[in-house]
Amino acid sequence: MGVAGPINxxxxxxxxxxxxxxxxxxxxxxxxxAATGGLGVEPxxxxxxRLGLTGLQFLTAGLAVTPLRRLTGISLIRxxxxxxxxxxxxxxxxxxxxxxxxxxxxxLVWADILKRPYITIGMVAFLLLVPLALTSTDRxxxxxxxxxxxxxxxxxxLAVPLGAIHFAMLVKGWQPEPLVYLGAILALLALRIRLQRxxxxx
Amino acid sequence: MxxxxxxxxxxxxxxxxxxxxxxxxxxxxxxxxxxSGIAGRARANEDGLAPxxxxxxxxxxxxxxFGTGKEDPWxxxxxxxxxxxxxxxxxxxxxxxxxxxxxxxSGVSLEERxxxxxxxxxxSMVVPWVxxxxxxxxxRVGVQPSAxxxxxxxxxxxxxxxxxxxxxxDWPYVEGLRLDEAMHPLTILATGLYGKxxxxxxxxxxxxxxxxxxxxxxxxxxxxxxxxADQPLTSWNAYAPxxxxxxxxxxxxxxxPRWSQATERRIGGGLFSPRVPTQMFNGYAEEVAGLYAGMxxxxxx
Numbered sequence: 001m002g003v004a005g006p007i008n009x010x011x012x013x014x015x016x017x018x019x020x021x022x023x024x025x026x027x028x029x030x031x032x033x034a035a036t037g038g039l040g041v042e043p044x045x046x047x048x049x050r051l052g053l054t055g056l057q058f059l060t061a062g063l064a065v066t067p068l069r070r071l072t073g074i075s076l077i078r079x080x081x082x083x084x085x086x087x088x089x090x091x092x093x094x095x096x097x098x099x100x101x102x103x104x105x106x107x108l109v110w111a112d113i114l115k116r117p118y119i120t121i122g123m124v125a126f127l128l129l130v131p132l133a134l135t136s137t138d139r140x141x142x143x144x145x146x147x148x149x150x151x152x153x154x155x156x157x158l159a160v161p162l163g164a165i166h167f168a169m170l171v172k173g174w175q176p177e178p179l180v181y182l183g184a185i186l187a188l189l190a191l192r193i194r195l196q197r198x199x200x201x202x
Numbered sequence: 203m204x205x206x207x208x209x210x211x212x213x214x215x216x217x218x219x220x221x222x223x224x225x226x227x228x229x230x231x232x233x234x235x236x237x238s239g240i241a242g243r244a245r246a247n248e249d250g251l252a253p254x255x256x257x258x259x260x261x262x263x264x265x266x267x268f269g270t271g272k273e274d275p276w277x278x279x280x281x282x283x284x285x286x287x288x289x290x291x292x293x294x295x296x297x298x299x300x301x302x303x304x305x306x307x308s309g310v311s312l313e314e315r316x317x318x319x320x321x322x323x324x325x326s327m328v329v330p331w332v333x334x335x336x337x338x339x340x341x342r343v344g345v346q347p348s349a350x351x352x353x354x355x356x357x358x359x360x361x362x363x364x365x366x367x368x369x370x371x372d373w374p375y376v377e378g379l380r381l382d383e384a385m386h387p388l389t390i391l392a393t394g395l396y397g398k399x400x401x402x403x404x405x406x407x408x409x410x411x412x413x414x415x416x417x418x419x420x421x422x423x424x425x426x427x428x429x430x431a432d433q434p435l436t437s438w439n440a441y442a443p444x445x446x447x448x449x450x451x452x453x454x455x456x457x458x459p460r461w462s463q464a465t466e467r468r469i470g471g472g473l474f475s476p477r478v479p480t481q482m483f484n485g486y487a488e489e490v491a492g493l494y495a496g497m498x499x500x501x502x503x
Contacts, residue, residue: 034473040273041258042325043473104476111462118460169460172323173370173441175270 004073019079023086026054027093044101051094056167058087059160060185067191081136088133095126118169125162128155161185253316254327256396258470263403264321265422266370267356267363275403281362284407293428296344303407307393309342310334315390320452320484322416326466331411332394337385345429352384353434354410355426371437377421378434378448379412388413388489414486416450447503452484456503
């Protein structure tokens with residue numbers, strides 16, 4: 001815990017709002033690039049992928065907060081809500097681009113959700129995140145009470161790996177990138193289980 | 203050759219003759235082929251067949267030998283050596299051998315073919331190829347009566363093709379056609395694009411183009427052609443037989459297990475480009491449907 005103390009002390013002086021500002025910046029940047037040719041000649045698919053991947057990265061970072069604190073003592077817990085909400089923001093835009101730009105047709109949307117497993121899984125992952133985003137305020141936490149709130153927010157342990165599976169299922173050929181994300185997410189979850197057991201044992 | 207396919211899509215079809223000539227005069231300094239590409243974007247004919255631009259065709263490629271990103275081939279393909287180049291033609295042929303590219307080209311006459319290209323990923327382009335009918339080459343080497351299929355192989359040179367250092371697929375890339383498909387006048391070996399030599403990322407120096415099949419059938423940078431009696435192995439079919447059939451004819455009624463094939467997006471329409479309905483055999487049903495008479499295309503996809 002030698003370095004954790006000074007780092008935590010320094011972090012206490014860093015406010016949370018920059019995480020929102022910096023974290024949400026990629027989205028308008030991606031839209032700008034897509035509109036001006038910066039994402040190549042097929043901007044719709046590229047925009048969809050960038051938004052989805054950025055969302056997954058923030059959600060994965062949110063999952064890393066607790067293991068990081070348990071392993072190193074460094075606490076980023078103050079920023080975790082911001083990481084989660086910024087992740088959700090990108091995933092929601094990813095979904096909007098798919099609906100409004102990619103498919104552009106409600107019958108196609110419905111058919112895809114029902115017929116294509118990777119879309120079904122992605123949709124389920126998104127729907128699991130919605131109640132978490134809605135109950136992310138202090139007021140919601142107070143109204144639910146910490147026990148129920150924490151129980152509800154365990155849905156994230158399901159939603160994030162499902163998001164990575166959704167990513168892994170849509171590539172062609174043997175491509176490592178989505179599997180690396182899935183592996184990292186599962187490792188973070190496994191670490192959490194192991195650490196919890198260790199704590200109970202003590 | 204009897205029954206030779208006649209290209210009904212000419213450069214002048216792309217836009218009205220008048221506009222074509224006007225632009226021709228206005229931009230006399232620009233090469234005529236490049237010009238018609240520009241004009242084509244401005245005004246498509248009734249079929250909507252305006253060729254994609256040079257930049258679109260050369261910067262958005264699936265050529266996994268150079269990486270899985272769409273722009274990876276554009277970035278990485280420059281390292282591939284395409285001269286000298288020879289194609290080894292063997293199997294059930296009368297005159298097997300290693301044919302130098304110049305030798306192959308000396309026996310054929312190149313022509314322009316404006317073809318639709320439909321990728322299995324549900325995007326499409328229109329490409330002004332330059333090439334010759336595969337049948338011309340096969341007739342020259344003499345196909346033996348026992349041959350029923352044609353197998354193709356892409357260059358395997360990991361030191362120049364970085365994607366081949368990862369097990370994305372089982373390298374080298376291989377493809378195949380039934381002999382009647384290979385002999386069909388729509389099937390060409392292409393060596394150029396927009397009147398210029400093929401850029402490496404588009405499969406230089408010589409590639410197959412089978413416009414009624416998904417793009418991955420049109421194997422790039424071909425080094426081997428083998429006539430066989432049995433259906434040859436094909437790379438994507440070997441990787442995932444339930445997703446990629448041997449035939450892989452463009453068919454809006456047979457979905458890929460993971461996505462719909464009913465619609466496609468034409469590259470080049472920007473951020474609000476709509477999906478358009480996919481056509482049976484990619485719009486070449488009139489020419490090729492007869493090849494598959496009596497076949498259940500839902501099973502033999």
